Amino acid sequence: MNLVKKIIIGGVGLAAILGAGFLAATQHGEIAPQSGIAVQDFSAQQIANGKTLVAMGDCAVCHTAKGGAENAGGFPMPSPFGTIYSTNITPDPETGIGRWSYEAFERAMRHGIDREGRHLYPAFPYTAFTRVTDTDMHDIYAYLMTQPAVKSHNPETALGFPFNIRRGIAVWNWMNLTPGPVADIASQTxxxxxxxxxxxxxxxxxxxxxxxxxxxxxxxxxxxxxxxxxxxxxxxxxxxxxxxxxxxxxxxxxxxxxxxxxxxxxxxxxxxxxxxxxxxxxxxxxxxxxxxxxxSHKNATAEPVDAQALVRKADTAQAVPADAQGLRLYQGACMSCHSSDPQGQLAASSFGSRPQLALNTNMHAQSPNNAVRAVLEGIQAPAHADLGTMPSFRHAMSDTQIAELLNTLRSQYGLPEWADLKQTVAKLRAETDPANAHH
Ligand code: HEC
Ligand code: HEC
Ligand code: HEC
Missing domain, CATH: 1.10.760 (Cytochrome Bc1 Complex; Chain D, domain 2)
Incomplete structure (x- = not known):
């Protein structure tokens, strides 16, 4: 008998002994479906506050599928074990949370257990939402329950074994979840x-x-x-x-x-x-x-830095030869949108956001990941439309060119080159290929 087999069989034996206790300890009952939630009892004030809280919690970001109705679910979240789909949190009685009492909603948000008593995957950030106060929790519920009900049959989440055993999440919760609101710290403002x-x-x-x-x-x-x-x-x-x-x-x-x-x-x-x-x-x-x-998580004594001087320095340093291939690529492809004006002014441009790459965290980061992604994919969905979009350079530049361009900028900013950048670009190009998209 090989070792792995022994371990698995031993594990099953152990589980059989401990199992009964584990199953009992992690058993959660169904909360009865409720019909006729008294939405007329929610005040306008509650619903308005709930709306702000729902924006704060990004509920719609995860609960809205591409092109789908707001909060009707079906948004895919890929994981190494399979894709987790968000659920419908509109008040549709059949496919949404229309029959969820406040008690059931609160249990999902604070304990990660759905109305029927099943554990929810922590892709749903209930370990954070658990801190929401009772008042706010009621207001979120009031807002969601007064939105249009949308019928939406979303794909079922079906992860591979053993991650399909939702009960296992109980162990994870035991390590990672501290349920309930947290008291203010008196020594803080x-x-x-x-x-x-x-x-x-x-x-x-x-x-x-x-x-x-x-x-x-x-x-x-x-x-x-x-x-x-x-x-x-x-x-x-x-x-x-x-x-x-x-x-x-x-x-x-x-x-x-x-x-x-x-x-x-x-x-x-x-x-x-x-x-x-x-x-x-x-x-x-x-x-x-x-x-x-x-x-308060940053070092309060950090020396102030003159950002404009830094941009000027990046513009005028002769750290790389004037005819460097990477500089040419930058001038041809990026400078029209990303250059500073001759005075190194960080002018809030009236035309889009035009981030100064010499000041950008992603250009200074240890990993080239975000910078490469921005170049390959462009930025099609900025935080606000008036910030402007950036085109994708996937088809305009080779791996070698993107690596050359970004490492030349690193040198120009006085930073070490990113190691094996060409290979990283190739890897990210494959990962971000729209043809390989999960959805
Ligand atoms: C980071 C993504 C993400 C965010 C943000 C998020 N959710 Fe979810 N939520 C999920 C996923 C994924 C599930 C399904 C988990 C599963 O099937 O195990 C879920 C499940 C739920 C459920 C259980 C519903 C059911 O039918 O089982 C409720 C209720 C819920 N979310 C409410 C909210 C609310 C309210 C907010 C905003 C305050 C929110 N979610 C924000 C990802 C998210
Ligand atoms: C047509 C204008 C345009 C061109 C050309 C352009 N960009 Fe951008 N770029 C933008 C805009 C606008 C943003 C900010 C988008 C947003 O608000 O999210 C941006 C954002 C970025 C970011 C992300 C910054 C961050 O903080 O996340 C990087 C990195 C970047 N650009 C690098 C480049 C490089 C390198 C090139 C040349 C290959 C280039 N850009 C070409 C307009 C452009
Ligand atoms: C869904 C994941 C996600 C969540 C949730 C999130 N962030 Fe971010 N955050 C990011 C990513 C990714 C970036 C890099 C964006 C870029 O460079 O364009 C970022 C960038 C930032 C930056 C800029 C850092 C820098 O040096 O450039 C700040 C500040 C920030 N986030 C604050 C917050 C705060 C505060 C919250 C909670 C209210 C938050 N983030 C929630 C993913 C997230």
Missing amino acids: PEWNRGAYIAEGLGHCSACHSPRDAFAGEKKGSFHFAGGSAEGWDAPALTSATAAPVPWTSEDLLQYFRTGVSERHGVAAGPMAPVAHGLAHLPEEDLQALTSYIL
């Missing part, structure tokens, strides 16, 4: 506490911005916000581990959250675009609070 509530709760910032352990749990402590990933993009560190050449100030963060762009850093593209789109709906005090909380 009310503003900071409000920011923590937004970021750690509905904002679920750490779902993307924290690295994950071997079991896909968010790493905590000093790893919190230290940089993670989302949909193939790198979500940069929000801590002092940031690669941003200019330290983020509170004005920078506020501008970024409000408009989707910081002229001293860059834009909220990729998976951050819909997040920034949602944040723009928040009242100004909430954005201030979020800013002050995020900023």
Whole structure:
């Protein structure tokens, strides 16, 4: 008998012994379907607040399929074990949550258990949503239940064994879920506490911005916000581990959250675009609070950097030969949109956002991932339409050319070249090929 077989059989034996207890401990009953939810009892104020909270929680980003009705589900989230599809959270009684009592809704949001008692996959960020207060939870429910009911039969999530055994998520929850709202920290300001509530709760910032352990749990402590990933993009560190050449100030963060762009850093593209789109709906005090909380994860004593001087330096440095192939490619393909004006002014352009690449976190990052993705795919869905789009260079440039271009810019900015960049471009080209798309 080979070793693997032994282990599996031993495991099954052990599970048989422990199984009864495990199954009992993780058993959740069905919450009876309710008909005739009294939507007339929800106040206009509740529904309006719920609408803002739903924007804060990006519900529609994950619960809306491409071209589908808002929140009707069917949005695919690929995982190494198969595709997880979001569900219909409109109040359709048959295919949505129309028969979910508040109690059932609250259990899903705080414990990751659906109305029938099944565990939900943590692709649904209930480990963050669990912190939502009772009042806010009621308001989210009020908003969702008063939206148009949409009938939508979405594809079933069918992961491979053993991930198809939803009960296994109970073990994951035991390690990663602390259910329920969290008390304010008395030594912090009310503003900071409000920011923590937004970021750690509905904002679920750490779902993307924290690295994950071997079991896909968010790493905590000093790893919190230290940089993670989302949909193939790198979500940069929000801590002092940031690669941003200019330290983020509170004005920078506020501008970024409000408009989707910081002229001293860059834009909220990729998976951050819909997040920034949602944040723009928040009242100004909430954005201030979020800013002050995020900023508290950075080193307050960071030296200020003159961003304009940095751009001027990048423009005038003769770090690479004037006739370098990469510089020519830049001048031909990128400069018309990305160059600074001769004074190195970071002028808020009236025509789109035109991020200064010399200041862009992605150009300074350890990994070329986001920069390469932006060039290959372009940016078709900016956070706000007025930021402008960027064309895809997939068909205009070879792997060698893209590598040459980006590494020349790195040299021009005084940064080491990215190693094996051509191979990385080739790999990302295959990964981002529209023909290989999951959906
Ligand atoms: C990052 C993506 C993501 C976001 C953001 C998200 N959800 Fe979900 N949600 C999912 C996925 C995926 C599922 C299905 C999980 C499964 O099938 O195990 C789900 C399931 C649910 C369910 C269970 C419904 C059912 O029929 O079983 C509810 C309720 C829900 N989400 C509400 C919300 C609300 C409210 C928000 C916003 C505050 C939200 N979700 C934001 C991904 C997301
Ligand atoms: C779905 C994943 C996701 C979520 C959720 C998310 N982010 Fe991001 N974030 C990203 C990605 C990816 C980028 C890189 C975007 C780019 O460079 O265009 C980013 C970029 C940023 C940046 C700019 C960093 C830099 O140095 O350029 C800030 C600031 C930021 N996010 C803050 C937040 C905050 C605050 C939240 C929660 C309210 C949040 N993010 C939630 C994925 C996410
Ligand atoms: C037609 C104008 C245009 C051209 C040409 C162009 N870009 Fe862009 N680029 C933009 C715009 C606009 C954005 C910001 C989009 C947004 O708001 O999300 C952007 C964003 C980017 C970003 C992402 C910044 C971030 O913070 O996420 C990178 C990197 C980038 N461009 C690199 C390049 C390179 C390299 C080239 C040349 C191969 C190039 N661009 C050509 C308009 C352009």
